[in-house]
Amino acid sequence: MKIAVVCANGKAGQLIVKEAVDRGFDVTAFVRGENKSAAQNVIVKDLFDLTEADLTGFDAVVDAFGAWTPDTLPQHSTSLFHLCDILSGTDTRLLVVGGAGSLYVNAEHTACVSDGADFPEVFKPLASAMAKALGELRQRNDVKWTYISPAGDFQAEGERSGKYILAGEELTLNAKGESIISYADYAIAMVDEIEKGDHIGQRISVVRE
Numbered sequence: 001m002k003i004a005v006v007c008a009n010g011k012a013g014q015l016i017v018k019e020a021v022d023r024g025f026d027v028t029a030f031v032r033g034e035n036k037s038a039a040q041n042v043i044v045k046d047l048f049d050l051t052e053a054d055l056t057g058f059d060a061v062v063d064a065f066g067a068w069t070p071d072t073l074p075q076h077s078t079s080l081f082h083l084c085d086i087l088s089g090t091d092t093r094l095l096v097v098g099g100a101g102s103l104y105v106n107a108e109h110t111a112c113v114s115d116g117a118d119f120p121e122v123f124k125p126l127a128s129a130m131a132k133a134l135g136e137l138r139q140r141n142d143v144k145w146t147y148i149s150p151a152g153d154f155q156a157e158g159e160r161s162g163k164y165i166l167a168g169e170e171l172t173l174n175a176k177g178e179s180i181i182s183y184a185d186y187a188i189a190m191v192d193e194i195e196k197g198d199h200i201g202q203r204i205s206v207v208r209e
Helices: 011-022 075-087 121-137 183-196
Strands: 002-006 026-031 041-044 060-063 093-097 144-149 153-155 164-167 180-182 202-208
Touching: 002 011, 011 026, 011 093, 011 183, 060 075, 060 183, 075 093, 075 121, 093 183, 121 144, 144 183, 153 183, 164 183, 180 183, 183 202
Parallel strands: 002 026, 002 060, 026 041, 060 093, 093 144, 144 202, 153 180, 180 202
Antiparallel strands: 164 202
């Protein structure tokens, strides 16, 4: 299986690359500068400069893009739109490293995590930008996409337990009442989904077991 990881130098991107490489997949890292990932195949190119030719021949493309500053937050939408346009009408699957703020907290799916009174103000602009991008992605029926939200406490330096719970659109807690997952365990879930392809056209979520 041939996998492309876009923005592979990020913390999530690096761990997804490592997980896929360790399983023996043919992985290509797309980076803007010197490669920091475990990938042997590397293409140095900005996401917004990628063309259809760059992503031809891959079974799956992982979008590990991240933006945090006020002026770059709109790029969550524009970057995803660009990748969707490149992959439109192809059999190549697009798997997106998503956010937790847009997970629903009620059965009616009318309230999200980011709507909560205890949701940190500082993260609301990011949650809003990522939710907007997800909403736009839901309109694309020309792309085989899957959006994977992490748990609320997404730990970059967390341990790799090797165990996770696969959930859906609603915020899910583990047996300890926690919404938590490490980047390493998230990477396992991402590569599992790449292998199985069970949730095309869906948003799913993961939490540590």
